[in-house]
Every structure is written in C-alpha cells, then in structure tokens.
Amino acid sequence: MTTSNTAPSDWINQVPPALPDTALFHPHRLWLRDNPEKTASRGQKVTEETAGATGLPRLRAGRLGEVRRRESSLTARGRNAVARRCIVGALANDALALEEIDALYGDSHVLHRVSFHLGEGRLLGLLGRNGAGKSTSINVTVGLLPPRHGTVAVYGTAVAGRTPEAIAALGVALVPQGRRVFRSLTVRENLVVAGRRPRGDLPMLWTLESVSELFPRLRERSRQIAGSLSGGEQQMLAIGRALMSNPRVLLMDEPSEGLAPQIVAEVMATIRRLKAQGLSIVLVEQNAKLVFDVADDIVVLNSGRVVVEGPAAELSRRGLDLRQHLGIY
Numbered sequence: 001m002t003t004s005n006t007a008p009s010d011w012i013n014q015v016p017p018a019l020p021d022t023a024l025f026h027p028h029r030l031w032l033r034d035n036p037e038k039t040a041s042r043g044q045k046v047t048e049e050t051a052g053a054t055g056l057p058r059l060r061a062g063r064l065g066e067v068r069r070r071e072s073s074l075t076a077r078g079r080n081a082v083a084r085r086c087i088v089g090a091l092a093n094d095a096l097a098l099e100e101i102d103a104l105y106g107d108s109h110v111l112h113r114v115s116f117h118l119g120e121g122r123l124l125g126l127l128g129r130n131g132a133g134k135s136t137s138i139n140v141t142v143g144l145l146p147p148r149h150g151t152v153a154v155y156g157t158a159v160a161g162r163t164p165e166a167i168a169a170l171g172v173a174l175v176p177q178g179r180r181v182f183r184s185l186t187v188r189e190n191l192v193v194a195g196r197r198p199r200g201d202l203p204m205l206w207t208l209e210s211v212s213e214l215f216p217r218l219r220e221r222s223r224q225i226a227g228s229l230s231g232g233e234q235q236m237l238a239i240g241r242a243l244m245s246n247p248r249v250l251l252m253d254e255p256s257e258g259l260a261p262q263i264v265a266e267v268m269a270t271i272r273r274l275k276a277q278g279l280s281i282v283l284v285e286q287n288a289k290l291v292f293d294v295a296d297d298i299v300v301l302n303s304g305r306v307v308v309e310g311p312a313a314e315l316s317r318r319g320l321d322l323r324q325h326l327g328i329y
C-alpha cells in the first residue's frame with residue numbers, strides 16, 4: 001500500500017485517487033476486484049463458478065429462514081445436507097452473523113436465541129418497538145455486552161467475547177443511538193480521532209476529504225464545537241465518524257430519531273448512497289416505512305425474540321401486518 005509510510009496527518013487528509021459515485025466503491029469490493037483469485041479462498045463471495053473451483057457447495061448465500069422453510073419439505077437426510085451447506089454458505093457470504101444469542105443485563109434476560117445474518121453488500125433493517133432488544137443486539141455485535149449464549153461472526157471470524165476495539169479492528173463501525181458525538185471537540189477533531197486504516201491492503205476510501213465531500217455541511221462547520229451543532233448535523237458527524245474508520249460493516253442505531261422529516265430524508269439518501277457503494281449495513285429503526293424503502297432484508301424483534309424475518313420485497317408482497325410487533329395500532 002502506497003500510504004503505509006506516510007505520517008498520520010498526511011493519510012488523514014489524503015484524497016482517494018478516484019471517488020466513483022456508484023457500485024463497487026466499497027474498499028472490500030475494490031480489493032476483490034483487484035484480487036479475483038482471492039474471491040473464494042478468502043471466503044467472501046461464493047458464486048456458482050467459484051463454488052465448484054473450491055469444492056464449496058453450490059448453495060447461494062442461504063439465509064437461514066429461507067433454508068428452514070425449504071427444509072420442511074425434505075427428508076431427514078436431505079435436511080442434514082441442507083444444514084451443512086447452510087453453515088458453509090453463511091460463513092462464506094455473510095458480513096455479519098448472529099446465531100442463537102442470549103443476552104442479559106444482570107439478571108434481566110433481554111435477548112432470547114436471536115439469530116440474523118447480514119449478507120455482504122446488503123442492507124438489513126432491524127425493526128422493533130421501543131425496548132424490543134434492537135440496541136442490545138447491536139451492543140452484543142460490537143462487543144459492549146458479551147452474550148451469555150450463541151455466536152457472532154464477522155466475515156466468518158467468531159468475535160463473541162472479544163473487546164469492542166478488537167471487533168472494530170475487523171471493520172465493524174457503529175453509529176450509536178443518540179449520536180454520541182464528542183461534544184467538546186470540534187467537528188474536525190471528532191473525525192480525525194476516528195481515522196483508521198482499512199484492514200490489510202484495502203484502499204483507504206474515507207478520509208477527512210471524502211467525508212467532507214459526502215457531508216459538505218461538516219466541512220463548513222469543521223472548526224465548530226460538535227455540541228453546538230444541530231441534531232441533523234450531529235447525525236451526519238456520527239455517520240462521518242463511523243466512516244472514518246473505513247469499515248466493511250456499518251451498524252446504524254436509529255439514525256432518524258428526533259430529526260425533522262427533511263433531515264431524515266437527507267440521512268436516508270446518504271444511507272442509500274453508502275449501500276449503492278457496496279457497504280454492508282444494519283439499519284435499526286422503529287419506523288417500518290423508512291426501512292422497507294431501503295432494506296434488502298428485514299428482521300423484526302419483539303420482546304427480545306425474532307418474530308419476523310425475510311427479504312423486504314417478499315414481506316411487502318405478502319402484505320405482512322407488522323402493527324402488532326411495532327406497537328402501531
């Protein structure tokens with residue numbers, strides 16, 4: 001990597017050579033494009049062709065729910081074969097996989113066998129009413145709350161029990177609920193302290209320069225104390241700060257909370273853009289409409305359990321009534 005010997009102040013300000021606006025923009029995808037022979041061996045993407053070449057089963061990124069539905073029509077032998085393929089498929093294709101997670105705060109049992117998968121380059125909408133366990137799922141994912149039971153995998157690497165720093169180093173970034181910017185630091189300082197090189201020899205896409213291009217308002221306010229920004233500007237700063245770590249997986253916990261409709265639309269447009277660029281995203285929301293507009297897959301939590309899961313298009317087509325799960329009557 002050409003930037004490996006530059007001082008931090010240089011690489012923070014470095015502009016990526018080209019900033020394409022469309023797909024294949026995400027560092028991980030660019031790396032795969034330049035290293036096609038690694039496609040299957042790194043376990044990141046298994047296509048029909050690469051599956052044959054590596055001996056991996058010819059099963060597309062099987063979502064557990066789909067597989068379970070298909071399972072019901074199989075014999076026991078067939079079910080075992082599907083289960084084996086599913087495990088390999090999940091490890092090979094998922095940016096993030098939570099499996100059978102139980103989580104407690106003290107004696108309070110909050111998550112009950114929660115499982116969901118985020119496919120690479122996909123956007124998973126995690127819905128549920130207040131107190132359903134959405135943020136707790138995120139806390140478990142980023143290592144703030146070790147699960148009592150179950151596994152968390154980031155690109156096939158088991159991370160449950162690791163520190164938040166170790167999990168962040170694998171390329172997982174969080175935009176926390178309530179933004180939680182460093183209020184006494186300037187906008188620029190908030191961004192600079194979060195700067196991190198991407199893993200391995202992936203290109204560094206997110207710098208002060210490219211984040212400022214994404215959010216021109218942050219550039220205008222770069223010397224302003226973050227605590228004096230509006231709610232919308234703080235949300236942009238929280239997203240920009242997460243991007244500065246050059247993540248492969250972005251977790252966003254209720255980014256629309258407390259924002260005016262016009263600002264929510266801006267935030268959603270940004271999320272769309274990041275998704276188009278290939279980032280794998282979990283979007284936590286209480287607002288189902290916002291999520292269905294942008295998500296590939298949906299998981300609904302209720303009282304710490306997964307009560308609905310499936311592709312967003314399929315759930316929409318089925319006209320699923322989510323009101324009882326989301327507390328809308």
Ligand SMILES: Nc1ncnc2c1ncn2[C@@H]1O[C@H](COP(=O)(O)OP(=O)(O)O)[C@@H](O)[C@H]1O
Nearest residue numbers: 105108110128129130131132133134135136137
């Ligand atoms: N730090 C904590 N200590 C104890 N209980 C908590 C804590 N954080 C959340 N809870 C409880 O866990 C449950 C799930 O909360 P949370 O995951 O924050 O829900 P959501 O993000 O879906 O609104 C709620 O009953 C909440 O009161």
Ligand SMILES: [Mg+2]
Nearest residue numbers: 134135136177
């Ligand atoms: Mg929450």
